[in-house]
Amino acid sequence: MNQSKNEQLISCPICNSKIKYHAINEHLDKCTARKNDNAKGPTLNSLLRGKRKQPGSDDIEIIEPTRVDSTKRSKLEASPSGKPLDSDKKSLVDNIDDVKQLQKNIHQPLSEKLRPKELSEYVGQQHLISRESGVLYKYVKEGSIPSMILWGPPGVGKTTLARLLTKTVNTKFPHGLTYTLVQTSATKASTQELRKIFENSKREFTLTKRMTVLFIDEIHRFNKGQQDTLLPHVEAGDVVLLGATTENPSFQLNNALMSRCQIFVLTKLNTAEMCMVLSRGISMLNKCRHLVWKVGHPLRLGKDVLNFVVDISMGDTRRALNLLEMIEVSTRDSPNELDEKSVREIIQGKSSELRTYYDRQGENHYDTISAFHKSIRGSDENATIYYLARMLQGGEDPLYIARRMIRIASEDIGVLDHTLLPLAVAAHDAVMKVGLPEADLALAQCSVALARAPKSVQLYRAWKTVNAKLRENQDSFGSCGIPMHLRNAPTKLMTELGYARDYKYNPDFKDGKVSQQYFPEEIVARSGEQETNFMSGPHLGEANDPDL
Ligand SMILES: Nc1ncnc2c1ncn2[C@@H]1O[C@H](COP(=O)(O)OP(=O)(O)OP(=O)(O)O)[C@@H](O)[C@H]1O
Numbered sequence: 001m002n003q004s005k006n007e008q009l010i011s012c013p014i015c016n017s018k019i020k021y022h023a024i025n026e027h028l029d030k031c032t033a034r035k036n037d038n039a040k041g042p043t044l045n046s047l048l049r050g051k052r053k054q055p056g057s058d059d060i061e062i063i064e065p066t067r068v069d070s071t072k073r074s075k076l077e078a079s080p081s082g083k084p085l086d087s088d089k090k091s092l093v094d095n096i097d098d099v100k101q102l103q104k105n106i107h108q109p110l111s112e113k114l115r116p117k118e119l120s121e122y123v124g125q126q127h128l129i130s131r132e133s134g135v136l137y138k139y140v141k142e143g144s145i146p147s148m149i150l151w152g153p154p155g156v157g158k159t160t161l162a163r164l165l166t167k168t169v170n171t172k173f174p175h176g177l178t179y180t181l182v183q184t185s186a187t188k189a190s191t192q193e194l195r196k197i198f199e200n201s202k203r204e205f206t207l208t209k210r211m212t213v214l215f216i217d218e219i220h221r222f223n224k225g226q227q228d229t230l231l232p233h234v235e236a237g238d239v240v241l242l243g244a245t246t247e248n249p250s251f252q253l254n255n256a257l258m259s260r261c262q263i264f265v266l267t268k269l270n271t272a273e274m275c276m277v278l279s280r281g282i283s284m285l286n287k288c289r290h291l292v293w294k295v296g297h298p299l300r301l302g303k304d305v306l307n308f309v310v311d312i313s314m315g316d317t318r319r320a321l322n323l324l325e326m327i328e329v330s331t332r333d334s335p336n337e338l339d340e341k342s343v344r345e346i347i348q349g350k351s352s353e354l355r356t357y358y359d360r361q362g363e364n365h366y367d368t369i370s371a372f373h374k375s376i377r378g379s380d381e382n383a384t385i386y387y388l389a390r391m392l393q394g395g396e397d398p399l400y401i402a403r404r405m406i407r408i409a410s411e412d413i414g415v416l417d418h419t420l421l422p423l424a425v426a427a428h429d430a431v432m433k434v435g436l437p438e439a440d441l442a443l444a445q446c447s448v449a450l451a452r453a454p455k456s457v458q459l460y461r462a463w464k465t466v467n468a469k470l471r472e473n474q475d476s477f478g479s480c481g482i483p484m485h486l487r488n489a490p491t492k493l494m495t496e497l498g499y500a501r502d503y504k505y506n507p508d509f510k511d512g513k514v515s516q517q518y519f520p521e522e523i524v525a526r527s528g529e530q531e532t533n534f535m536s537g538p539h540l541g542e543a544n545d546p547d548l
């Protein structure tokens, strides 16, 4: 190696190491091979701690280990498909453009910076998008996008998928028709806005032959009337409808609409997939640290920390990336690798910030509904409507609240007032029929009725007890024979066998009263009446609150 010290250095487009000019081709061959190996199944550790090359090998000169480490990883995962070598060679440009791009988007949340730009970057949901067997990919390949409902938990990439479908068909599989994506959300789109969209899409199609793909986030929050507005346009093919929903569409969408859309189910990302997203996050943050924020050390997270973040994100990528971002901010001053304990502390210390980070699906969502439920249970009608209003203003799904009230009617009031269950169901119905804001008072009315109602857990406790006993199945509690006289005897043979024999049909008797045993003999013999008297418990407990 007699090249001068000043020989030009070039960034490898794959691993981003600085390579001497004369050695780049040879390096690329090795690097591509390595990348393809890695793309098959990088382990968590290899992703996070990409081995640092020894100086000299491959003629790599590590200018700044930090940068090499972090950016290498990002390149590794940014194109897991492993494009042919030639295209990599062609993209041999300085990463000045990279830096510019980074600076332009630096204010965006991490999850936005990392939003996949190609279908190949999209993690998970292979049942929909894999080239071999993905149901959606089959459409895309034919250059078509059917009207569909994407049903899945928050942060699994419904919005992203909608964008990628449109983009992929337009750029990779154009079959005469191109698509434009119009994005809106059921929480903000009025009927008027929808009309306008339909008008525009018709005009657009006549003039430019572009088909509008209308993406409606949280489509389940449209009431029946609003859903009906969509119907004729979907039917006539004026638009392709892409609805995203976190709720079971069969409960929330009307049948006519459902029958015109394909339903695709998106699943939570599994641990490996979440780790993949997180390691991209780490790479991106390290890129920002190095190139924009000028932080001297990279963010380093151990495997246990990663797993912890994966666990508490519960398959929600946006949440995971938000947490990661928070961890990054809190650790800029320290080059040490974080352990799980300090990450817990960071998250707890920032829990108020965390709350604003989280959308309605976050912790706040569960805390508020819990406070609402407890206020009703405690018969505090004022706190009840306070939490109700807070949830509605925060954009909580009114049907979620209504469902909780249906539960409360049985769990906390139960046998002491049987009118509250139908009332809660009616409130749910009201929301289904008229939606918000009109149905807000129906929710408030029902919540106050629940708060004022007498409370009883007699039914709730009995139900729990009987189920627990069935699960334990002690002395064949749940598996002993059904008494012969209570059995059904649909055939002559069964009658002959003694089914239904000696059964006393109550309506034949005075006041319907007879002496007849309904529990299986074994249970009565073994446990006696006391233990089967599930419903004899008190409505409420006996403890005295000393604070009263
Ligand atoms: N499958 C995925 N692969 C890679 N990144 C993803 C994936 N899904 C989500 N993300 C990341 O999470 C962010 C949020 O995704 P997106 O908005 O598409 O989720 P969503 O399912 O529509 O969520 P919500 O129901 O909360 O609106 C994206 O910007 C992206 O960074």
Ligand SMILES: [Zn+2]
Pocket: 012, 013, 014, 015, 016, 017, 027, 028, 031
């Ligand atoms: Zn390389």
